[in-house]
Amino acid sequence: MNKISSLIERYQLSHFIILAVIIFIVMPLALDSFRLNMVGKYLTYAFVALGLVLCWGYGGILSLGQGVFFGIGGYCMAMFLKLEASSPENTSIQSTPGIPDFMDWNQLTELPWFWEPFHSFAFTIVAILVLPAIFAFIIGVAMFKRRVGGVYFAIITQAIAAILTILIIGQQGYTGGVNGITDLRTLHGWDIRTDEAKTILYFVNGALLFVCLFAARYIIRSKLGRLLVAMREREDRVRFSGYDVSSFKIFIFCAAASISAIGGAMFTLQVGFMSPTFVGTGPSIEMVIFCALGGRLAILGAVYGALVVNWAKTSFSESFPELWLFAMGALFIGVVMAFPNGLAGLYQTYIAPWLQRFVPEKFHWIITGRSQEENPELPESLQEEKEPSAEDKKSTQGDLSHAGN
Amino acid sequence: MPETNKHIGPKDFVLSVEGLTVSFDGFKAVNDLSLYVEEQEIRVIIGPNGAGKTTVLDLICGRTKATEGSIKFKGKELTKMNEHQIVHAGVGRKFQNPSIYEDLTVYENLELSFPRGRNVWGALTFRRDQEVLNKVQEVADMIFLGDKLTMQADLLSHGQKQWLEIGMLLIQDPELLMLDEPVAGMSVSERKQTAELLNRITKDRSVLVIEHDMQFVEDIAHRVTVLHQGKVLSEGSMERVQKDPKVVEVYLGH
Ligand SMILES: Nc1ncnc2c1ncn2[C@@H]1O[C@H](COP(=O)(O)OP(=O)(O)OP(=O)(O)O)[C@@H](O)[C@H]1O
Ligand SMILES: [Mg+2]
Numbered sequence: 001m002n003k004i005s006s007l008i009e010r011y012q013l014s015h016f017i018i019l020a021v022i023i024f025i026v027m028p029l030a031l032d033s034f035r036l037n038m039v040g041k042y043l044t045y046a047f048v049a050l051g052l053v054l055c056w057g058y059g060g061i062l063s064l065g066q067g068v069f070f071g072i073g074g075y076c077m078a079m080f081l082k083l084e085a086s087s088p089e090n091t092s093i094q095s096t097p098g099i100p101d102f103m104d105w106n107q108l109t110e111l112p113w114f115w116e117p118f119h120s121f122a123f124t125i126v127a128i129l130v131l132p133a134i135f136a137f138i139i140g141v142a143m144f145k146r147r148v149g150g151v152y153f154a155i156i157t158q159a160i161a162a163i164l165t166i167l168i169i170g171q172q173g174y175t176g177g178v179n180g181i182t183d184l185r186t187l188h189g190w191d192i193r194t195d196e197a198k199t200i201l202y203f204v205n206g207a208l209l210f211v212c213l214f215a216a217r218y219i220i221r222s223k224l225g226r227l228l229v230a231m232r233e234r235e236d237r238v239r240f241s242g243y244d245v246s247s248f249k250i251f252i253f254c255a256a257a258s259i260s261a262i263g264g265a266m267f268t269l270q271v272g273f274m275s276p277t278f279v280g281t282g283p284s285i286e287m288v289i290f291c292a293l294g295g296r297l298a299i300l301g302a303v304y305g306a307l308v309v310n311w312a313k314t315s316f317s318e319s320f321p322e323l324w325l326f327a328m329g330a331l332f333i334g335v336v337m338a339f340p341n342g343l344a345g346l347y348q349t350y351i352a353p354w355l356q357r358f359v360p361e362k363f364h365w366i367i368t369g370r371s372q373e374e375n376p377e378l379p380e381s382l383q384e385e386k387e388p389s390a391e392d393k394k395s396t397q398g399d400l401s402h403a404g405n
Numbered sequence: 406m407p408e409t410n411k412h413i414g415p416k417d418f419v420l421s422v423e424g425l426t427v428s429f430d431g432f433k434a435v436n437d438l439s440l441y442v443e444e445q446e447i448r449v450i451i452g453p454n455g456a457g458k459t460t461v462l463d464l465i466c467g468r469t470k471a472t473e474g475s476i477k478f479k480g481k482e483l484t485k486m487n488e489h490q491i492v493h494a495g496v497g498r499k500f501q502n503p504s505i506y507e508d509l510t511v512y513e514n515l516e517l518s519f520p521r522g523r524n525v526w527g528a529l530t531f532r533r534d535q536e537v538l539n540k541v542q543e544v545a546d547m548i549f550l551g552d553k554l555t556m557q558a559d560l561l562s563h564g565q566k567q568w569l570e571i572g573m574l575l576i577q578d579p580e581l582l583m584l585d586e587p588v589a590g591m592s593v594s595e596r597k598q599t600a601e602l603l604n605r606i607t608k609d610r611s612v613l614v615i616e617h618d619m620q621f622v623e624d625i626a627h628r629v630t631v632l633h634q635g636k637v638l639s640e641g642s643m644e645r646v647q648k649d650p651k652v653v654e655v656y657l658g659h
Binding site for chain 2: 219222223224226227229230233234236237238239240241242243244245247248251
């Protein structure tokens with residue numbers, strides 16, 4: 001049986017520090033600016049995978065349309081940058097100067113009303129965080145209040161991703177169509193295309209990722225996190241403990257949406273354009289694979305999952321582009337069958353115990369990622385009173401042996 | 406039923422069920438049922454398998470929607486409310502099969518049932534303070550699990566799981582406690598302890614129990630309602646009900 005509690009709350013500071021060292025020190029030192037920018041791009045997908053850990057891993061809500069929220073974030077940022085790039089001076093050769101080039105090509109003579117607010121950077125930032133949450137809220141209310149879940153929800157979100165892609169492609173004059181919004185140049189006059197800017201954006205992206213990781217950690221360690229686990233197992237019981245189950249599902253779905261959108265916005269900044277290919281059904285499913293490979297219950301696993309799969313994708317499709325899809329499918333099935341908890345499960349079951357053999361016991365907490373002094377699930381005042389029996393010890397401290405079961 | 410009739414008058418009752426009917430594709434699992442439970446009463450519902458006992462509880466706690474009839478709890482109409490609103494109104498329910506969070510510890514099971522931080526914001530900002538710790542400890546002691554707080558719930562014995570679920574209800578402090586076969590799968594000594602527990606907790610609340618074990622029913626029941634094919638067959642003290650020829654016929658005839 002899958003012992004969830006053994007995987008919860010196990011990601012303590014040591015694992016965060018290791019990841020921070022990899023992202024902020026190892027990668028920048030080891031990679032040239034082109035490769036570093038590529039890793040930065042991969043890391044934007046980690047936001048989406050992290051959102052999926054929350055809503056799928058913990059909340060049990062499988063969404064196959066997370067690309068939608070990534071896309072909303074990305075397009076918001078792209079609209080702002082595009083407006084800045086389309087100043088009347090830059091676009092003086094157009095028949096209507098001052099509007100984005102693709103609008104001019106599509107015979108628009110005026111900026112559409114919904115583009116207007118994106119002149120403001122502050123509005124753009126708020127929109128990146130709030131628009132996806134509002135959209136997720138509407139979907140959530142429509143679905144979860146009616147107790148639609150499981151496969152139906154997955155199919156519906158997949159359909160939404162497909163519809164949105166078609167909409168974006170169809171409304172070329174307003175959205176840039178299939179090419180997306182391209183030729184983005186500056187952010188408040190700061191050229192985002194230089195190597196230096198890309199390096200800075202890489203660090204900003206990493207910092208934002210860590211903010212989201214800590215937020216996610218806070219959520220899963222709060223009572224709300226335990227409620228999500230309880231809901232996955234026994235939704236009815238949670239209801240009859242007096243909780244409105246749908247409101248918790250809506251919340252976690254909205255949180256996942258906002259986190260994904262931050263990734264989308266950072267994608268646009270680092271890559272320099274946004275297009276419908278990152279919104280649709282394909283990327284949405286790929287993002288589920290990042291999450292599954294990293295481990296559905298592992299917030300840090302989401303980052304490793306995104307990095308590993310994308311790195312494999314890049315190296316694979318450089319040499320055998322036509323084989324990549326099959327390879328990824330095989331990878332996904334293999335991981336899910338052999339390691340239902342993904343890389344995190346693999347690490348907990350095999351790698352951590354193996355590593356422990358080379359390290360004095362005093363430092364085992366670095367490897368297990370668990371604070372050594374106390375069992376975090378038990379409040380201190382109760383711990384002092386109770387001398388745990390042998391049986392209790394087994395149940396609360398045998399986490400490693402549980403992890404892979 | 407002269408004994409019940411003289412009490413009728415909605416104010417005296419914590420729970421009054423009137424004309425309750427539910428039909429599953431034409432099959433009336435509960436058929437024009439009326440039932441009145443007083444304050445601090447332990448009422449036991451008995452009846453053969455498939456009589457509709459569990460369905461009655463499902464209807465009261467909002468899991469199943471009634472086709473007809475009314476369920477009034479302290480003057481509030483429950484048939485129009487959601488499950489969690491019914492819980493907030495003060496109704497707690499234990500399921501026939503122990504329904505606990507197996508992946509969490511005994512402590513966490515009880516803490517999640519503590520009636521605070523029940524909305525999203527409350528759950529995000531919930532803090533374990535002394536009040537929570539004391540309450541959890543108090544309830545855990547009451548349900549004989551005071552020294553098992555750190556144990557993962559799925560390692561408990563079947564009987565202990567039943568107790569844990571009762572504890573999860575107690576910590577909600579409901580005014581009406583509904584228990585579906587609370588001693589099923591328990592040993593004789595566990596049954597005794599459970600009977601004691603129920604007698605102790607009924608001081609501040611009413612209890613509605615479904616049970617097959619006649620010895621246990623005799624130990625706890627103030628009054629017994631016999632259900633058969635979705636209808637009340639007989640009602641009154643255990644002694645009276647056992648002598649009722651209709652009841653004898655149903656139980657022996659099957
Ligand atoms: N949701 C449902 N849909 C269709 N039929 C149902 C449903 N729930 C219950 N029933 C039927 O209603 C009847 C009463 O079921 P119920 O579970 O209430 O019996 P019970 O008295 O609790 O029996 P037991 O002693 O076996 O627990 C049964 O025939 C059952 O099949
Ligand atoms: Mg039943």
